Amino acid sequence: xxxxxxTLVLTGCVDHMVGPxxxxxxxxxxxxxTASAARSTVETVRLVAETASDGNAFGxxxxxxxxxxxxxxxxxxxxxxxIQPPNGTSDDMRAELNEILTASLHHVAAVRIAIRRGELRxxxxxxxxxxxxxxxxxxxxxxxx
Amino acid sequence: MKRVLGxxxxxxxxxGGFVDMGDLVANAETGARFDMNLAWVxxxxxxxxxxxxxxxxxxxxxxxxxVFDLVRxxxxxxxGLANLIASFFINFLTLTAEIAGxxxxxxLVSSVNYLLLIPIVAFLVWLVCWRMPFQMMERVFGLLGxxxxxxxxxxxxxxxxxxxxxxxxSHPHVPGSESVFTYAxxxxxxxxxxxTPYEVFFFSSGAVEDGWTKKDLGxxxxxxxxxxxxxxxxxLAIMASAHLVLAxxxxxxxxxxxxxxxxxxxxxxxxxAVVIIGIFAATFGAALETALSAGYVAAQYFGWPWGKxxxxxxxxxxxxxxxxxxxxAALFGITGVDPVKVTEYSIVLSAAALPLTYFPILVIANDPxxxxxxxxxxxxxxxxxxxxxxxxxxxAVATIPLIIITKGGS
Numbered sequence: 001x002x003x004x005x006x007t008l009v010l011t012g013c014v015d016h017m018v019g020p021x022x023x024x025x026x027x028x029x030x031x032x033x034t035a036s037a038a039r040s041t042v043e044t045v046r047l048v049a050e051t052a053s054d055g056n057a058f059g060x061x062x063x064x065x066x067x068x069x070x071x072x073x074x075x076x077x078x079x080x081x082x083i084q085p086p087n088g089t090s091d092d093m094r095a096e097l098n099e100i101l102t103a104s105l106h107h108v109a110a111v112r113i114a115i116r117r118g119e120l121r122x123x124x125x126x127x128x129x130x131x132x133x134x135x136x137x138x139x140x141x142x143x144x145x
Numbered sequence: 146m147k148r149v150l151g152x153x154x155x156x157x158x159x160x161g162g163f164v165d166m167g168d169l170v171a172n173a174e175t176g177a178r179f180d181m182n183l184a185w186v187x188x189x190x191x192x193x194x195x196x197x198x199x200x201x202x203x204x205x206x207x208x209x210x211x212v213f214d215l216v217r218x219x220x221x222x223x224x225g226l227a228n229l230i231a232s233f234f235i236n237f238l239t240l241t242a243e244i245a246g247x248x249x250x251x252x253l254v255s256s257v258n259y260l261l262l263i264p265i266v267a268f269l270v271w272l273v274c275w276r277m278p279f280q281m282m283e284r285v286f287g288l289l290g291x292x293x294x295x296x297x298x299x300x301x302x303x304x305x306x307x308x309x310x311x312x313x314x315s316h317p318h319v320p321g322s323e324s325v326f327t328y329a330x331x332x333x334x335x336x337x338x339x340x341t342p343y344e345v346f347f348f349s350s351g352a353v354e355d356g357w358t359k360k361d362l363g364x365x366x367x368x369x370x371x372x373x374x375x376x377x378x379x380x381l382a383i384m385a386s387a388h389l390v391l392a393x394x395x396x397x398x399x400x401x402x403x404x405x406x407x408x409x410x411x412x413x414x415x416x417x418a419v420v421i422i423g424i425f426a427a428t429f430g431a432a433l434e435t436a437l438s439a440g441y442v443a444a445q446y447f448g449w450p451w452g453k454x455x456x457x458x459x460x461x462x463x464x465x466x467x468x469x470x471x472x473x474a475a476l477f478g479i480t481g482v483d484p485v486k487v488t489e490y491s492i493v494l495s496a497a498a499l500p501l502t503y504f505p506i507l508v509i510a511n512d513p514x515x516x517x518x519x520x521x522x523x524x525x526x527x528x529x530x531x532x533x534x535x536x537x538x539x540x541a542v543a544t545i546p547l548i549i550i551t552k553g554g555s
Contacts, residue, residue, distance in 0.1 A: 057409045
């Protein structure tokens with residue numbers, strides 16, 4: 001049983017604590033992975049919101065899809081925050097990315113609330129700020145490429 | 146006429162039943178992440194499953210016994226036991242993934258958390274296994290699985306540049322943002338999804354359940370030579386839809402709901418409803434197949450009476466294995482383990498165990514004592530099957546190191 005648990009944790013099948021970043025390069029790499037995963041969730045929510053606004057998706061599907069992305073984004077931010085930054089440069093990087101992630105999470109929650117209230121037609125408007133979040137994440141990725 | 150209809154129905158069932166949770170996730174994930182650069186693996190895997198499924202169907206029709214039954218007899222109890230342990234473990238993971246897939250599909254239309262739906266789904270799977278006649282079970286879910294053809298409609302609605310799409314698929318390369326290791330890892334995932342061992346166990350056991358004889362060899366060929374290649378086309382449509390809709394937005398597929406997103410976006414609400422029915426049917430059908438396969442492999446290895454054609458009273462141990470495996474998979478599923486990750490690992494680990502499944506089929510299909518002098522493999526089939534066996538061995542050796550190197554493809 002222990003072996004099974006260890007295997008699942010090691011291979012990423014279940015949630016687990018993220019290890020420390022020992023060097024700036026290591027931290028950079030983990031920050032880029034975080035930004036890339038966050039951009040995927042933000043873009044998914046944007047696409048769901050646009051699809052729902054166009055009348056192409058029904059409420060339960062849209063609601064569940066956005067909730068899943070919100071949970072994923074929360075996990076992504078939690079995992080990133082649990083990484084120990086090795087130095088001052090990484091402190092700045094951590095703050096910069098965290099700011100974008102917090103804003104994204106706030107905007108995703110707004111989309112989820114609108115969809116759960118049945119305001120499907122307005123979902124794309126509510127999701128507008130996510131475009132800026134996505135751009136910010138892309139800029140972050142370019143800056144730290 | 147009745148026979149032609151029967152064959153046509155069998156072919157349609159084979160197309161609809163070709164795709165399961167592993168194919169849905171692997172094709173969408175690779176389409177979004179690697180564009181069409183891994184499409185060739187789907188084709189290679191498709192040819193492999195056609196080759197070996199035809200062999201296993203032929204073995205079952207001529208011997209009246211399924212593949213696993215013959216493995217122990219022909220290759221001895223030790224090899225059979227190793228095969229049983231590996232197959233049963235992978236089948237268990239696959240069953241967990243399929244049950245979670247059904248629950249996820251239902252949650253997309255009900256908004257109920259999928260974890261709450263897993264026990265209900267497991268009960269329904271057991272009920273269908275217990276009550277529904279074999280052929281009806283096969284046909285209902287296979288035909289409903291045809292709803293996934295909406296992915297082909299999605300492609301047509303998007304209206305891509307077909308020449309460019311074909312060119313991308315036929316000139317594969319490792320994308321700049323990916324390493325050769327992640328490319329190989331996802332290639333193995335696609336290969337494992339196409340050649341999942343339970344497909345062969347179920348196919349050959351199903352042939353025996355359906356009472357196939359020498360007369361049914363034509364239907365066997367039609368199913369695998371027409372039905373499976375069309376299933377491959379369906380898999381490619383899933384990949385291409387993800388490539389065209391999700392990849393430009395840098396969306397990586399982490400949830401089953403994202404697999405349906407290109408359809409909703411291009412076809413609309415009706416398309417979304419149809420694809421969710423298709424996902425439900427494909428995963429439910431595969432859950433039935435894997436649950437029964439657990440009973441098949443155990444009963445066939447130990448020599449117990451097995452099959453749905455027998456009354457439960459006369460095949461009690463077979464049914465107990467099915468129930469216990471379902472219960473175990475449901476319990477594992479509700480621990481909160483990520484269904485998409487379980488799917489990924491089930492198909493990647495399948496790849497590692499593929500030689501154990503396919504080598505004995507090749508041996509038996511060449512043995513005139515089982516097949517008779519006229520129905521052993523021909524030279525071309527043997528040459529192709531041997532090439533595939535070498536590929537399977539290479540894949541099996543590379544799988545575990547690739548899981549470690551890529552940290553599970555991340």
